[in-house]
Amino acid sequence: MRVVICEDEILIAEHLKIIVESFGYEVVGIAHNKKDMMGLIKRTDPQIALVDIRMEGRYDGIEIGEEILLNYNFPLIYITAHSDNEIIQKALKTKPGGYIIKPFKAMDIYTAITIAVDNFSAAKNDNFILVKDGYKSVKLYNYEILFIKTDNNYVEIYTDKTMYIERTSLDNMLETINSEQFMKVHRSYAVNLDHVKELKSRELIIGRHLVPISRKYYKDFKEKFGLS
Secondary structure, eight states, X not given: OEEEEEXXXXXXXXXXXXXXXXXXXXXXXXXXXXXXHHHHHHXXXXXXXXXXXXBTTBOHHHHHHHHHHHHOOSOEEEEESOOOHHHHHHHHTTOOSEEEESSOOXXXXXXXXXXXXXXXXXXXXXXXXXXXXXXXXXXXXXXXEEEXXXXXXXXXXXXXXXXXXXXXXXXXXXXXXXXXXXXXXXXXXXXXXXXXXXXXXXXXXXTTEEEEOOHHHHHHHHHHTTOO
């Protein structure tokens, strides 16, 4: 299990490393700010991240959580000394695998990692569709899908790495996926709400893509996305 840690207090970061390694996990790197953490993730391909919510007086931990949710596929655990409702609500939008409250004990770390990894693995294994990739069928997990676009009698299924084409309708594909995280936002588009980064005028920012949202779905989207 490859673990990365982001904590601006050096002594706490080193203490975390010792605890994590005592349970047989491998700490592949420690960062002390957002910039270094994102570079660390790209270099080490971790399987889980422990991230302090507040560093150097800013809530950089939540911004790291947003980046992980949008661009990577591994669980995140927040470490925090702050438990007020406003911070927790912001953090919840990044879908963390758990929280560790300071001051923590070694067993708190072990329990949080074990539960986060187990839940993440279960979610990955239970929610997928089969799509054509050349002459073979492959598993495409729901969390990998950014959005779906219909094109005549076909749908284009976009991930952050590639695009698959299936001969079906948009509505039928949504029935196949069967997840509340997917929502139709236009007669030709449906999006994975977990990957929506921003609502900009009449467009949604999803990864590097802009997806149109029509007036018909605008109000329902804002409510479901927590903007109402």
